Amino acid sequence: MRNKVDYYLSITFYSKVLRLYNYPSWQDKDVAGTVDVGLGFTIDAKVSVNGSQQYKVHNSKGKTYYVTANEAYVYVK
Template identity: 75%
Template sequence: MNLRKGPGTSYSKIRQLNKPESYVVWAEKDGWLNLGDEQWVKDDPSYVKLSKKSTVDSSIVGKRVVSKVNNLRFYDAPSWRNKDVAGSVDTGLGFTIDAKVNVNGSPQYKVHNSKGKTYYIKTSEAYVYVVK
C-alpha cells in the first residue's frame, strides 16, 4: 500500500505502508484518506481497515513533547529500526505533537519540528513529557 503526496495515483509515492502501522485519518476525498501533512492512501478495504471512531487524543494534539534525556532518538517513519533514525534530541528539546500512532504494538508520537518536517518519537514517560 503506497503513501502518496496527494489523493490520486498521479501523485508521487512517499513510501510503502506496512502492517501493523495505524494512523488517524484527518480527511477523506474521492476514495482517498488523508493521514496529515499531504500524505494520502487509497481507501481500499482489501488493504485498509478504517475504524470510524475517534481515536485521536485531542488533549495532546498541538502540545509539545519534550525529552527528559540526552540523545533520545527520533525517526523519519513510524518505526523502531536503526535505518529510520533521523537524529536525536537532548534534555529540554522537543517537537509539536500531531498524533499518537501504534508501531508494532508500541506507541509513538507523530510530531513536527519548527520547519514543519514530520518525525516520530517514543511516548514513554520515562523518556519524554508532554507540556500541558
C-alpha cells in the same frame, strides 16, 4: 470553526540517547538522528508501532519525525 490545539512535547530522558525516526518505526535504518534534553516539538498524533507507542511530531520548520511516547523518556506539557 474550531482551532487545532497543539500540544508541546518536551523531551526528557534518562539515557544518553533519544532517537528521532523518519517513519513510524523502531528500525535503525529509519533513525533521523537524536535529540538533546529540552528540545520541543508539536505533537500531531500518537501512533502504535509493533505494540509500542510513538508520537508523530513536527519541529518549527515543519519537518515531521516520530519519537517514543514512553513516559520514562518523554513527557507532554
